[in-house]
Amino acid sequence: MADVAQMAKEISRLKEEKNAVIMAHYYVDDDVQDVADYIGDSFFLSRKATEVDADIIVLCGVRFMGESAKVLNPDKKVLIPEIGADCPMAHMATVDHINEIRSQYPDVAVVCYVNSTAELKAASDVCVTSANALKIVSNLPNKDIYFIPDQNLAHYIADQLPEKHFIFNDGFCHVHHSIRLQQLLTAKKARPQAPVLVHPECDPEVVAEADYVGSTSGIIQYVSSSDADEFIIATELGVLHELKKQNPGKKFYSAGNTQICPNMKKLSMDKLLAALRDETPEIIMDEDLMEQAKAPMMRMLELAK
Ligand code: 13P
Ligand code: SF4
Numbered sequence: 001m002a003d004v005a006q007m008a009k010e011i012s013r014l015k016e017e018k019n020a021v022i023m024a025h026y027y028v029d030d031d032v033q034d035v036a037d038y039i040g041d042s043f044f045l046s047r048k049a050t051e052v053d054a055d056i057i058v059l060c061g062v063r064f065m066g067e068s069a070k071v072l073n074p075d076k077k078v079l080i081p082e083i084g085a086d087c088p089m090a091h092m093a094t095v096d097h098i099n100e101i102r103s104q105y106p107d108v109a110v111v112c113y114v115n116s117t118a119e120l121k122a123a124s125d126v127c128v129t130s131a132n133a134l135k136i137v138s139n140l141p142n143k144d145i146y147f148i149p150d151q152n153l154a155h156y157i158a159d160q161l162p163e164k165h166f167i168f169n170d171g172f173c174h175v176h177h178s179i180r181l182q183q184l185l186t187a188k189k190a191r192p193q194a195p196v197l198v199h200p201e202c203d204p205e206v207v208a209e210a211d212y213v214g215s216t217s218g219i220i221q222y223v224s225s226s227d228a229d230e231f232i233i234a235t236e237l238g239v240l241h242e243l244k245k246q247n248p249g250k251k252f253y254s255a256g257n258t259q260i261c262p263n264m265k266k267l268s269m270d271k272l273l274a275a276l277r278d279e280t281p282e283i284i285m286d287e288d289l290m291e292q293a294k295a296p297m298m299r300m301l302e303l304a305k
Pocket of ligand 2: 263
């Protein structure tokens, strides 16, 4: 197999030849992040997907991210180097249950975290990401909020909006859920000066220990503007690549030892190269589904401005 530098060179040549753009989430492998044109959190990637002028988008992330890029760019070819990279949480709600909640609470707003399937988005009123959920939900006129699929992000937002009535769903991210309070307390004891930076997909008892709670981009921005020189990180450890790049003098410690998303880690340089070369696997979606899923995504982009 070719080495990383050779693969990076070939990826760059193919990108030019095919007028393609590579977008990657902070959780994918360091080498893949290094060849991406745009690296970001879910919100950044969604917004960027509406702005790129390319014939092909290669989305290095899990399937729901590829679907979001396709929904926002129905006329572009969207490739996802590993079609089996799927987020279990994206499936942890059902359209049937959304419909039940709608009949029980006629004025409910169904708020859908973008970490969800296109079918769930299509049945929702507005999408959110961890970077904009508080802003968007607080500006909705509805009192009743059914927040899918992540219960932890829902609780984090609900705690800050006591005027709203939240209906919770029991989905969760297994990667963030695996960050246990006891491990975090041990890490804090070893580094008492280090601010604790937590993603809101973590359990509430972990969030309660945070000095800062935010999306992956929020965590990166916090570190860059902080005077501290060491930090405890409670999210997927792919963010360390960007954190170290931007802050070579600072030190980072994990809050536990299981902060790796096995699906994000399915994205590799050889799969990215093969996807660009062969223009497959491609995200193919039903036209009506794309149309229906686009409305809550566009509403998010509008309300997040
Ligand atoms: P961001 O919302 O920070 O992008 O990350 C959450 C996540 O789990 C993406 O899979
Ligand atoms: Fe899904 Fe969690 Fe992996 Fe993100 S980190 S893709 S939410 S399993």
